[in-house]
Amino acid sequence: DAGPDVRRAVDAAGRLVGRLGPLLDAAGPARGRLRMLFTGRQARSRVLEAVAEVHTAVAEAEERELPLLFGQVSVDLLRAPESDVAVWVDFELRSAEYYSLLAEMSGAGPDRDAAEGFLPSGMADRVRGLRLDDAHLRVSLRGYQSFGARFALAQKRVILGDEMGLGKTVQAIAALAHLSARGETHFLVVCPASVLINWAREIRARSTLRTLPVHGPERQSAFDVWSRDGGVALTTFDALHTLPAAADCGLRPGMLVVDEAHYVKNPATRRSQAVSGWTQHTERVLFLTGTPMENRVEEFRSLVRHLQPELAPSIHTTHGAAGSLAFRRAVAPAYLRRNQVDVLTELPALVQVDEWERFSPGDLDAYREAVGAGHFMRMRRAAYARPATSAKLNRLRELVAEAAGNGLKVVVFSYFREVLHTVGQALESPVFGPLSGSIPAPRRQRLIDDFGAVDGHAVLLSQIQAGGVGLNMQSASVVIICEPQIKPTMEHQAVARAHRMGQIRTVQVHRLLVADSVDERMLDILARKERLFDLYARRSDVAETTPDAVDVSDGALARRIVEEEQLRLATATGAISAADEAVEIDGTDGTAAVDETAPEVREG
Structure with missing residues (x-):
């Protein structure tokens, strides 16, 4: 009933009353000429000082627009009760404030x-x-x-x-x-x-x-x-x-x-x-x-x-x-x-699902070619190389169709612009993006604003590097990640764009994976690294007793995966220098891998 500014108004009014109360008492004799006439010289001087301080306090309150604030809150309090529909709309717009107030009133706030x-x-x-x-x-x-x-x-x-x-x-x-x-x-x-x-x-x-x-x-x-x-x-x-x-x-x-x-x-x-x-x-x-x-x-x-x-x-x-x-x-x-x-005890549930698929014959041919060439980045996107028969792309379309049937917004993340282009062409839904590091920041924000303004279902495509830092996408409640990432934090940050304060629905995260592929090898190797990251970066209770596990470089990880897959597929053509591959500017992707060895490229 009181509107979003009631707490600030009450606090400001309390401080103002606390300041003005003693000053008004001290300035009391100035209310009448007769009282001032019978006030001693020193007392009169103190009264005039108090009057001046009252003027200062009132002027400062006006400069802070407190009269406007108090007036707005008073109007909010005098309004008739809203309809159920209007209340629900207000809750959707200001869910974080509702949850915070409920937690405070019920005593169910955080420890x-x-x-x-x-x-x-x-x-x-x-x-x-x-x-x-x-x-x-x-x-x-x-x-x-x-x-x-x-x-x-x-x-x-x-x-x-x-x-x-x-x-x-x-x-x-x-x-x-x-x-x-x-x-x-x-x-x-x-x-x-x-x-x-x-x-x-x-x-x-x-x-x-x-x-x-x-x-x-x-x-x-x-x-x-x-x-x-x-x-x-x-x-x-x-x-x-x-x-x-x-x-x-x-x-x-x-x-x-x-x-x-x-x-x-x-x-x-x-x-x-x-x-x-x-x-x-x-x-x-x-x-x-x-x-x-x-x-x-x-x-x-x-x-x-x-x-x-x-x-x-x-x-x-x-x-x-x-x-x-x-x-x-x-x-x-x-x-x-x-x-x-x-x-954030009020944050809705986060449901994470690994969507495992098998390579289609066309996918497998593309994957074998990439492994034979020792091309780590091409291995990661091989599942989308043959769109007509892509198992991952087919599952992605199914997930988007399900979201469309429920009127839910979807964010699709991939490391590769080529993959996002393929996804965009495969979808019939309203599609925004893709967001990438090459898009100027104002246009990037406009894309997100336009996506959020759509009534009902829409899809936003984003490179995971561009969408994982500093942008709010909480209008989406379905997140699809096209391939696993080398660094666990990259996925955590991307998911947190949607699963954050202000979200009012359960957030579904679907990670598209192919068995017996680079995806599975990456998850096997990263499983221990991610557990250590979770303990170390989130809970701060793991030391560098195993620095090789905590700090696996992208290059070492890529090299290991390429060699394992070449051996598994009996295509031992000699592993490339995957350390170079991990930070290369890929011709089809147009972006550098996120690595401290290329900080200037990474920010761009």
């Missing part, structure tokens, strides 16, 4: 320790004691989100490593809004180009902060405007190194936010050096990443060196070997992580 990332009690108490100023915020935060924003403010230089779907962006915006309310004027956000437009949209929707894109041909003039007028400057990793360095321009932003911060884990890269220049001249720095410890502790340690260099030497692999709590204690001053299962 507090889990919501606070199992931080040491003293540190958690200090973070809880910081009061978040939401004067410039336009969204109600969940409890764990408020804690995350306060952690960033209290600890000043930290990594927020929440699992995807928990609202890291919102927590960063809340921290920026707090600092803005306290007088800071300049903020800098650095992110991949693919999510820059999403940052601009999120900041505008969830705060009153002014945004200014600083990239493209006009980035220098935009930087000059930001330097002069302030606001939130949004730039990319590639653009940052072309801008004046922090030391040269004399600017000290109130906070630097680095999204997808694992892009700067390699200190030798240009992007890492550019970010480092700003971190050294900024008091408050917030790194956002869902997978900061994907492979080795050293990668996590390199991120900490940007933030708290004195802490990095104390982080050892032995902390992981000793278990989760030991590792958490070691990194607590600079690291906070929460997982969906711990804090």
